[in-house]
Amino acid sequence: MRTWVRRGGLSTLVFLLPLLVIFGVFSWLPIVRAAVMSVQQTNLVTAPKFVGLENFQSVLADPLFWTAVRNTGVFALIALVFGYPIPLVVAVLMGEVRRFRGLLSAIAYLPVVVPPVVAVLMWKFFYDARPDGVFNTILGWVGLGPYRWLQSATTAMPSLVLEATWAAAGGTVIIYLAALIGVPAELYDAADVDGASIWQKIWHVTLPQLRGVLLVTLILQIIGTSQVFLEPFLFTGGGPANSTLTVLLLIYNYAFGSSLGGDYGAATALSLMLAVFLAALSAVYFWLTRSWSTS
Amino acid sequence: MRSIRKAATAVSAVLIAAGLLAACSTSPGQPDAGGKTAITVVSLKPGSEQSAFDAFENQVKQFEAANPDIDVTSQEYEWTGPTFTAQLAGGTLPTVFTVPFTDGKSLIERGQLADLSQYVRAFGYADKFNPTVLRSGQSADGGIFGVPTAAYGVGLHYNRTLFKQAGLDPDKPPATWDEVRSYAKQIAERTGQAGYAQMTQENTGGWMLTSLTYALGGRMQVANGDKVEATIDNPGAREALTRLREMRWQDNSMGSNFLYDWGSINQEFAAGRIGMIMAGSDIYESLVQQNNIKPADYGLAVLPLAPGGSAGLLGGGTLAAVNVKASPKQQAAAAKWIDFYYMSKFLKQDAAVLDAKTLSESKQPVGLPKLPIFDKATLDQYNQWIKPYVNVPLSQMRSFNEGIFDQELAGEPTAHTQEMYAVLDTVVQAVLTDPGANIDQLLSTADSDVQAILDRG
Numbered sequence: 001m002r003t004w005v006r007r008g009g010l011s012t013l014v015f016l017l018p019l020l021v022i023f024g025v026f027s028w029l030p031i032v033r034a035a036v037m038s039v040q041q042t043n044l045v046t047a048p049k050f051v052g053l054e055n056f057q058s059v060l061a062d063p064l065f066w067t068a069v070r071n072t073g074v075f076a077l078i079a080l081v082f083g084y085p086i087p088l089v090v091a092v093l094m095g096e097v098r099r100f101r102g103l104l105s106a107i108a109y110l111p112v113v114v115p116p117v118v119a120v121l122m123w124k125f126f127y128d129a130r131p132d133g134v135f136n137t138i139l140g141w142v143g144l145g146p147y148r149w150l151q152s153a154t155t156a157m158p159s160l161v162l163e164a165t166w167a168a169a170g171g172t173v174i175i176y177l178a179a180l181i182g183v184p185a186e187l188y189d190a191a192d193v194d195g196a197s198i199w200q201k202i203w204h205v206t207l208p209q210l211r212g213v214l215l216v217t218l219i220l221q222i223i224g225t226s227q228v229f230l231e232p233f234l235f236t237g238g239g240p241a242n243s244t245l246t247v248l249l250l251i252y253n254y255a256f257g258s259s260l261g262g263d264y265g266a267a268t269a270l271s272l273m274l275a276v277f278l279a280a281l282s283a284v285y286f287w288l289t290r291s292w293s294t295s
Numbered sequence: 296m297r298s299i300r301k302a303a304t305a306v307s308a309v310l311i312a313a314g315l316l317a318a319c320s321t322s323p324g325q326p327d328a329g330g331k332t333a334i335t336v337v338s339l340k341p342g343s344e345q346s347a348f349d350a351f352e353n354q355v356k357q358f359e360a361a362n363p364d365i366d367v368t369s370q371e372y373e374w375t376g377p378t379f380t381a382q383l384a385g386g387t388l389p390t391v392f393t394v395p396f397t398d399g400k401s402l403i404e405r406g407q408l409a410d411l412s413q414y415v416r417a418f419g420y421a422d423k424f425n426p427t428v429l430r431s432g433q434s435a436d437g438g439i440f441g442v443p444t445a446a447y448g449v450g451l452h453y454n455r456t457l458f459k460q461a462g463l464d465p466d467k468p469p470a471t472w473d474e475v476r477s478y479a480k481q482i483a484e485r486t487g488q489a490g491y492a493q494m495t496q497e498n499t500g501g502w503m504l505t506s507l508t509y510a511l512g513g514r515m516q517v518a519n520g521d522k523v524e525a526t527i528d529n530p531g532a533r534e535a536l537t538r539l540r541e542m543r544w545q546d547n548s549m550g551s552n553f554l555y556d557w558g559s560i561n562q563e564f565a566a567g568r569i570g571m572i573m574a575g576s577d578i579y580e581s582l583v584q585q586n587n588i589k590p591a592d593y594g595l596a597v598l599p600l601a602p603g604g605s606a607g608l609l610g611g612g613t614l615a616a617v618n619v620k621a622s623p624k625q626q627a628a629a630a631k632w633i634d635f636y637y638m639s640k641f642l643k644q645d646a647a648v649l650d651a652k653t654l655s656e657s658k659q660p661v662g663l664p665k666l667p668i669f670d671k672a673t674l675d676q677y678n679q680w681i682k683p684y685v686n687v688p689l690s691q692m693r694s695f696n697e698g699i700f701d702q703e704l705a706g707e708p709t710a711h712t713q714e715m716y717a718v719l720d721t722v723v724q725a726v727l728t729d730p731g732a733n734i735d736q737l738l739s740t741a742d743s744d745v746q747a748i749l750d751r752g
Contacts, residue, residue, distance in 0.1 A: 043405075044385070045384060045386075046406075063744075128551070128552075129552065130550070148551070148728075150554065151551060151552065151554065152728050153725075153728055237496045237497060237554065237556070239495065239720070239721070240495075240553060240554065240724040240725065240728035240729070241722075241725035241728065241729065242721050252377075255380070256376065256377035256380045257376065257377070257713075257714070257717055258380065258711075258717075262380050262384075
């Protein structure tokens with residue numbers, strides 16, 4: 001004990017303490033509270049009642065639950081198919097450019113700097129479904145549209161993905177650009193000597209060298225899109241007719257949808273289910289891809 | 296080196312301890328600071344004009360001058376379902392706040408409102424209320440927990456300028472739903488703006504569908520002994536949705552936005568992009584304070600009611616309530632504030648004149664059409680008192696003012712109202728965004744979904 005103190009154990013602890021307290025109070029405690037609340041019936045005013053797994057059962061029996069799961073899956077899928085490759089393509093192209101790279105990175109990163117709520121409100125204006133809305137006017141020049149964007153159950157979700165991809169791509173581009181710098185130039189030189197085309201160089205040198213980063217950004221994207229809330233909340237409120245109701249929006253509605261004290265039990269139960277699902281998905285993902293990993 | 300580390304350890308230990316102590320010692324409000332009773336009261340909606348807040352603060356000063364032992368702090372407030380829930384659960388509601396009629400009963404049953412019976416009786420007007428209006432703020436045994444401060448009926452608000460541009464007479468608003476449809480079509484064709492638009496989001500879609508259903512003779516709930524039955528699948532609702540579908544898909548007279556809530560539809564309406572909307576008769580104040588509407592644009596008509604005995608006008612209103620967690624002294628002070636700010640103007644000439652004068656000096660709307668919370672004679676008397684200060688274009692609201700007292704008022708559905716409205720939002724959105732929406736199926740699904748909510752109790 002004396003030696004622990006003399007070696008600075010005490011001051012280590014003291015310096016660690018603020019962090020522990022902040023994390024404990026603002027991160028871990030709410031997680032534990034949520035787990036407890038998921039087996040209770042509570043309106044946070046009167047005394048909570050233990051109800052076992054009833055909240056989980058009522059969530060699973062709610063027809064909106066499956067709507068929300070399906071919508072979230074669709075969002076994640078469209079975001080994956082279109083949103084995932086775009087930053088990579090942009091980064092590889094930018095990596096080829098020798099001049100103005102700083103300026104280009106700044107432009108690519110700009111959407112990330114725009115506050116998300118401002119971005120959504122701006123896009124809501126662009127998505128105006130009138131023929132003289134911004135996007136409809138632009139598309140009209142080439143003879144397309146007018147489209148209904150957010151005002152139709154079929155186009156609302158893709159519209160949300162478009163904005164979300166625009167908003168998030170910049171961050172990923174910067175990560176890829178940093179990773180591209182780490183690819184040894186000798187590999188490209190060797191490929192040149194072997195007479196490789198630019199596509200062969202990308203396919204056989206760039207992508208394999210980036211695979212560690214690609215694996216991480218992929219799972220981060222899946223986790224991120226599974227928790228999409230801001231776009232449906234601000235663009236459509238889950239509409240039209242629940243076509244953009246996502247799991248997180250449903251959680252929010254459980255908790256705050258009724259003005260008379262929400263169903264916090266169902267809200268926390270669904271949150272917990274989502275957390276467990278994403279944790280399991282990540283574990284399986286890393287286990288399946290362990291042989292490709294660079295670390 | 297070692298001493299530096301020791302000193303640093305000591306300093307950080309002290310800082311942390313101080314921080315923790317400070318965090319623990321913050322107590323929620325100090326009710327009796329400096330011998331005065333401190334209360335917080337809701338003021339105006341966020342985003343209201345500065346002059347509106349100035350008028351409010353003047354009224355606070357008048358109240359504090361008359362009650363030197365009470366200290367009033369105001370807080371911006373707009374009742375919305377989600378924010379109210381969060382404030383209620385988090386215990387951060389002010390001492391005095393307002394809730395819609397529909398929430399009164401449940402909040403009282405759950406013990407979340409303070410009992411104001413003794414104060415309201417002492418003010419002397421407990422027996423003067425219109426009994427139907429007062430009931431929404433009463434417990435089962437007749438105790439008064441919420442004081443009705445305003446009542447509204449749904450009206451048809453229209454843009455006179457768009458009417459003129461479309462070749463319609465702005466002094467002859469539509470009197471039937473067929474006319475609403477043909478006027479909307481004419482406005483859309485001749486001005487390019489939406490002829491008619493409807494709220495669809497944040498439970499307002501259900502609220503307005505219910506209003507339209509009432510106007511066409513339907514009802515959404517029926518009390519059957521202790522049980523409440525959902526009657527959403529009714530001919531009135533079917534006609535309401537069919538009419539909306541015709542305006543949307545045959546006439547294309549409803550514009551291009553079908554995701555409106557209360558705030559956003561007001562904004563579009565005030566900006567002159569919508570010809571007609573259905574909304575509570577009291578929105579003009581907010582259109583002025585928040586959306587800067589041009590008074591010359593505005594017109595208010597009674598909602599057309601279908602002929603036949605069963606059609607009714609959906610009405611509701613606002614209750615002023617007091618936080619149950621407030622101390623008895625605060626509750627008494629809060630009741631005095633409710634009496635001063637919301638009530639006494641309706642019953643005492645000097646209070647009515649002072650209120651109207653203060654508002655008109657700050658260029659706030661005075662003289663809007665109101666529905667009686669006491670009886671009609673009391674309201675007429677009040678309107679006489681404030682006549683010199685009226686600054687709203689009353690002649691543009693004549694249809695409403697003259698017609699409203701002939702209409703059969705029907706209260707909002709009482710059981711799980713907001714949850715039912717949430718289900719109905721989806722129905723309205725489906726009809727307005729999907730040309731192939733099956734109205735019969737939507738209604739029967741909504742009916743069983745709402746019945747499930749009602750059965751849960």
